Amino acid sequence: MNDESLADRLAAQLSRYLGPNNARVAVRTFALKTIGCSPEQLQPRHLPQIFDSLKPMLNTLVGRQAAETALEQAQQAPLLFTALLPRLAQGAAPELVDELSTSGRKAGEAVEDYVAFIRDEILPNAEGDFAIGKDLFDEILREDHMVDYDSDELLEIGWDELRATEKMMDELAREIDPDRSAREILKEAKGDHPSPERLLATYEEAMRAARDYVVEHGIVPLPPGESLRIVETPVYLRPIIPYAAYMPPGILEEKQEGIFVVTPVDPDASEEEKEAKLRGHSSTKIPVTAIHEAYPGHHLQLSWANRAETLPRRMGSFLATMFIEGWAFYCEELMEELGYISEPLQRLGRLSDQLWRAARIILDASLHTRGMTVKEGIDFLIERCGLEPANAAAEVRRYTMTPTQPQSYLMGKLQILELIEEFKRENPSLGLREVHGAILSSGSLPIRLMRRALLGGRS
Numbered sequence: 001m002n003d004e005s006l007a008d009r010l011a012a013q014l015s016r017y018l019g020p021n022n023a024r025v026a027v028r029t030f031a032l033k034t035i036g037c038s039p040e041q042l043q044p045r046h047l048p049q050i051f052d053s054l055k056p057m058l059n060t061l062v063g064r065q066a067a068e069t070a071l072e073q074a075q076q077a078p079l080l081f082t083a084l085l086p087r088l089a090q091g092a093a094p095e096l097v098d099e100l101s102t103s104g105r106k107a108g109e110a111v112e113d114y115v116a117f118i119r120d121e122i123l124p125n126a127e128g129d130f131a132i133g134k135d136l137f138d139e140i141l142r143e144d145h146m147v148d149y150d151s152d153e154l155l156e157i158g159w160d161e162l163r164a165t166e167k168m169m170d171e172l173a174r175e176i177d178p179d180r181s182a183r184e185i186l187k188e189a190k191g192d193h194p195s196p197e198r199l200l201a202t203y204e205e206a207m208r209a210a211r212d213y214v215v216e217h218g219i220v221p222l223p224p225g226e227s228l229r230i231v232e233t234p235v236y237l238r239p240i241i242p243y244a245a246y247m248p249p250g251i252l253e254e255k256q257e258g259i260f261v262v263t264p265v266d267p268d269a270s271e272e273e274k275e276a277k278l279r280g281h282s283s284t285k286i287p288v289t290a291i292h293e294a295y296p297g298h299h300l301q302l303s304w305a306n307r308a309e310t311l312p313r314r315m316g317s318f319l320a321t322m323f324i325e326g327w328a329f330y331c332e333e334l335m336e337e338l339g340y341i342s343e344p345l346q347r348l349g350r351l352s353d354q355l356w357r358a359a360r361i362i363l364d365a366s367l368h369t370r371g372m373t374v375k376e377g378i379d380f381l382i383e384r385c386g387l388e389p390a391n392a393a394a395e396v397r398r399y400t401m402t403p404t405q406p407q408s409y410l411m412g413k414l415q416i417l418e419l420i421e422e423f424k425r426e427n428p429s430l431g432l433r434e435v436h437g438a439i440l441s442s443g444s445l446p447i448r449l450m451r452r453a454l455l456g457g458r459s
Helices: 006-018 020-035 044-061 064-092 094-125 134-143 151-176 182-189 196-216 271-281 286-293 298-305 322-337 344-369 374-385 389-401 408-426 432-440 447-458
Strands: 227-232 244-247 257-262
Touching: 006 020, 006 044, 020 044, 044 094, 064 094, 064 389, 134 151, 134 344, 151 182, 151 344, 151 408, 182 344, 196 227, 196 257, 196 271, 196 286, 244 286, 257 298, 286 298, 286 322, 286 344, 298 322, 298 432, 322 344, 322 408, 322 447, 344 374, 344 389, 344 408, 374 389, 408 432, 408 447, 432 447
Parallel strands: 227 257
Antiparallel strands: 244 257
C-alpha cells in the first residue's frame, strides 16, 4: 500500500550517517554505477548487490544498538519477500506470480546471508556511536523538516510541554479520583476492553462513529470516493503487527481505500496471554485510535493528499513526516475540544499520549546531541511516562535509529496550530470545515511550504 521506493528507504537509512542530501546522492550514484539503473528502478532482485555493497560501510559505522535493531528487522524480512510478494501478486497481478516468487526467493536468501553477516561479523565488533551529533541533527531539522529551531530550542520546548502535560494530567486525575494517581487510574482502565469475539467489530464501530461525527459537525470535508476497510490482520503479517495498523492507499491508486488491520487474539494462547493482549485494546483508547488513524486523522489527510494535482504534494511525506504525524495528533485534541472525546478517562488517556510525545522530543534531542545513554532513555520513559520496560526499550531503540523523527508528532501539532491561527486571521469569514479543507488540499508538504502555499508573502 505504501508507494515509498526501495531507493527512498535506502536514503532514509543512510541519512543518519551522511545527512539527507548526501544520502540521496549516494543512493543515486550507487544505483547508476553499481546496478546500472536509476534509483527509481531499484528492485528486490537487486538486494544481493545492495547488501554486498553495504557490508564494508557497516563495518565502520554501526554501533551496537543499530546492529541489534538491524538484526531484529532483517530476521523478519525473508517472509515478506518469499510469502508476501507472491500472495499480493495472486490477487493484483497473477501473471507476475512466477517472476515474483523467483526474485522473492533470491531476495530472501540474500537477506538471510545479510542476517548471518550482522550476527557473526558486525554485532560482535560494533563500536560505533548511534548519536549523530548536534551539527547533523540540526542539519536534518533544517533540510528535511524545514524548521527554524535547533536541538537546543527543541529540548527546551520538550521539557515545557512535558511539565505542562504532567500538570494537566494531575489535575484531571484528581477530578476522577482524588485518592489515586493518573498512572493508577489508567492502569485500571486497561482492564475495560472488548472481548476477543468483539474486537474487530468494536474498531469498526469506533471508525464509523468518528466519521459520522466529522460529517455531522462539519469538521473536515471528506474527499470524494474515500473509504476505509477494517479487517483482521493477514496471518503472514501478524508476527510484525501485534495489535493494529493503518495502511494508506497508494498515491497513484484510482481507488482511495485505506485498510485498517486488527490482529485477533490467538485462540490457543493462555488466558493470561489473551488478557495481556486485550489490555492493549482498552475501551478508553479505541475511540482516540479511530480519530488518530482514520477520521479525521491519517486516513482522511492522506486521502486528500493523494488527490493533489502535482506529485510533490502527494509525496511530501517521503521528505518529512511532521505534517502527517502532527495532523493526526492535532486531530485528537481537536475532537476533544469539539466534544467527541468527552469522558474524563478518555481525556486522561489522550493526555498520557501527549506526555509520551513530549518525552519523545526530549529523548530525540538528548540521545543524539546531549550524550544520553540508551539505559537513561529507557528509564526516563518508564519513570516519567509509565511505559512497560519492554515497550520503553523498543521505543528508545527506534529513536536511536531515526533522529529528528520522534520530535515530529508534537512539534508538528504545535506548528499546525500556529498555521491554523494565521490562516484564520487572514480569512476570518471561513469556518472550521473550510479552513481544514484548504490545509488538507495542500497535500503532504512540510509545514513551511504549506504556510507559503496558503499565505504567500504574508507568512
